[in-house]
Amino acid sequence: MKNLKQKYCIVGVGNTAYGKNPGISQIAHNVLAIRSALEDAGLTTQDLDGVLTKAPTSTFPMLWGPKIAEALRIQPKVTATLDQAGASNIGLIQYAISAIELGQAEVIAISYGDNPRTGTRASYARPRGDDALAGLFGAPSSYAMVAKRHMHEYGTTNEQLANVAIAHRTHASMNPGAQFQELFTVDDYMSSRWVAEPFRLLDCCPVSDGGAAYIITTEEKAKELKKLPVYIEGIGQAHPSWDFYRRPELATSGAKIAGKMAFKSAGLRPADIDFCEIYDCFTIVPLISLEEYGFVDKGEGGSFYEEQRTHIGGELPCNTSGGLLSETGMPGTQLVVEAVRQLRGEGQDRQVKGAEVGLVSQQGGIMTTHATMLLSNQGIHK
Amino acid sequence: MNEPPIADKFAAFEELIPPLDDLNTPYREALSRGELILQQCQSCTSYQYPFESFCYECGSNLLEHKVSRGQGFIYSFVKVHQPYHSAFKPFIPYTVATIQLDDGPRLLSAMLDLTTEVKIGDRVKPRIEKITASESMLMYELERS
Numbered sequence: 001m002k003n004l005k006q007k008y009c010i011v012g013v014g015n016t017a018y019g020k021n022p023g024i025s026q027i028a029h030n031v032l033a034i035r036s037a038l039e040d041a042g043l044t045t046q047d048l049d050g051v052l053t054k055a056p057t058s059t060f061p062m063l064w065g066p067k068i069a070e071a072l073r074i075q076p077k078v079t080a081t082l083d084q085a086g087a088s089n090i091g092l093i094q095y096a097i098s099a100i101e102l103g104q105a106e107v108i109a110i111s112y113g114d115n116p117r118t119g120t121r122a123s124y125a126r127p128r129g130d131d132a133l134a135g136l137f138g139a140p141s142s143y144a145m146v147a148k149r150h151m152h153e154y155g156t157t158n159e160q161l162a163n164v165a166i167a168h169r170t171h172a173s174m175n176p177g178a179q180f181q182e183l184f185t186v187d188d189y190m191s192s193r194w195v196a197e198p199f200r201l202l203d204c205c206p207v208s209d210g211g212a213a214y215i216i217t218t219e220e221k222a223k224e225l226k227k228l229p230v231y232i233e234g235i236g237q238a239h240p241s242w243d244f245y246r247r248p249e250l251a252t253s254g255a256k257i258a259g260k261m262a263f264k265s266a267g268l269r270p271a272d273i274d275f276c277e278i279y280d281c282f283t284i285v286p287l288i289s290l291e292e293y294g295f296v297d298k299g300e301g302g303s304f305y306e307e308q309r310t311h312i313g314g315e316l317p318c319n320t321s322g323g324l325l326s327e328t329g330m331p332g333t334q335l336v337v338e339a340v341r342q343l344r345g346e347g348q349d350r351q352v353k354g355a356e357v358g359l360v361s362q363q364g365g366i367m368t369t370h371a372t373m374l375l376s377n378q379g380i381h382k
Numbered sequence: 383m384n385e386p387p388i389a390d391k392f393a394a395f396e397e398l399i400p401p402l403d404d405l406n407t408p409y410r411e412a413l414s415r416g417e418l419i420l421q422q423c424q425s426c427t428s429y430q431y432p433f434e435s436f437c438y439e440c441g442s443n444l445l446e447h448k449v450s451r452g453q454g455f456i457y458s459f460v461k462v463h464q465p466y467h468s469a470f471k472p473f474i475p476y477t478v479a480t481i482q483l484d485d486g487p488r489l490l491s492a493m494l495d496l497t498t499e500v501k502i503g504d505r506v507k508p509r510i511e512k513i514t515a516s517e518s519m520l521m522y523e524l525e526r527s
């Protein structure tokens with residue numbers, strides 16, 4: 001993040017309980033997550049002068065930022081809701097940095113909260129794209145179309161997809177906060193029911209209630225606070241399409257361009273990364289993401305997972321808290337929270353030893369939006 | 383000329399038909415005649431679907447409707463097992479394919495009543511079925527069938 005007046009840090013993270021959480025409204029998930037992140041940082045609502053948010057997936061409310069701010073009983077100088085689906089969680093950090101650089105704010109909260117598990121989830125089964133008559137409803141079918149193309153071009157197998165889900169479940173088994181912690185085998189995966197071939201049930205993330213939040217401020221302010229600052233080293237984004245099937249190469253994603261942008265702004269290379277938290281709403285996504293970032297050659301993502309190289313203790317631990325597939329199906333805010341915990345050494349049983357630099361990969365739509373962020377605990381550019 | 387009967391299994395698709403508007407009316411009228419039309423740009427010659435008032439490639443508003451043979455190949459596909467909508471229930475598991483048209487555009491289409499397994503690269507052609515007296519539905523089937 002060169003050419004900025006100062007460095008920026010994540011100084012507090014928080015979340016509400018993931019999974020089935022009846023009686024907690026969408027607003028409550030946001031407010032409680034923000035209050036928990038403020039407490040983590042040693043700050044109060046009175047320190048906040050910005051509230052940025054991604055709208056809930058299950059409904060699309062207007063003026064969501066001001067509504068959350070009012071529920072926190074604050075009158076912020078900056079609010080925004082960003083519409084990049086799952087990629088918004090990083091895009092909002094970029095917005096926060098801009099607002100602080102412009103002198104509009106000093107401490108900004110970013111949050112997401114929704115209750116599709118116990119509330120309405122009608123939006124989850126809506127047709128994808130323009131044409132319901134084509135029979136494509138729900139996100140699994142669309143991502144499965146991407147997976148099928150990847151299998152055709154590179155020979156990726158269901159056994160390899162199973163190993164993505166198993167890796168993340170293995171990490172979730174070490175995370176007492178994860179929605180699903182029970183281990184399963186490739187055989188269990190192969191006997192789970194088809195949803196939309198080539199996807200079985202265990203290729204798909206669960207529908208989850210939950211909220212997560214983080215607090216962004218300057219390095220100067222961060223140094224006054226109680227937790228080890230986590231530095232935002234680089235951010236990139238890319239948005240290849242809207243209707244996923246019009247993307248010329250379906251088995252690719254915005255991770256390639258967003259990743260290059262993030263690595264360039266951080267002055268880092270893939271070899272510098274100690275762990276990744278990758279948006280994994282479906283098993284095919286992290287597999288393609290690792291290829292697009294250049295951690296493996298195109299087409300080698302499946303064997304990388306099959307050889308268990310993404311397990312904690314392996315060469316590139318990924319999704320250390322279980323990811324969307326096992327920790328919570330929420331659209332990605334929790335991945336930033338987990339990356340911060342890892343970089344502070346708060347990973348407990350699932351801690352990646354010596355973690356200094358982490359990559360967070362977020363995407364939305366049907367791999368139609370993408371954002372990448374690199375975080376460190378060292379202030380590399382000092 | 384006798385109207386072909388509407389098969390019961392297709393009547394249920396009526397509630398999925400999007401509302402008519404200025405752009406899609408000619409397309410829908412053509413389908414009900416058993417024809418697939420695309421828009422062709424008179425400035426850059428490219429074909430497009432869905433319809434718009436401008437050319438997606440060059441921005442020109444000189445667009446004409448052209449009958450297309452609608453042939454192409456399967457770029458990717460899925461086999462849906464989940465009953466997301468009651469109209470598709472009798473066909474489960476049914477195939478949804480991304481069709482790469484020879485004329486250029488890609489579209490999504492249901493492939494119902496398949497008797498053989500399909501694969502990526504298979505040649506396909508349109509199959510147009512009546513679902514109401516005035517509306518028809520575009521599906522795809524294998525060219526060899």
Ligand SMILES: [Zn+2]
Pocket residue numbers: 423424425426427428437438439440441442
């Ligand atoms: Zn044109």
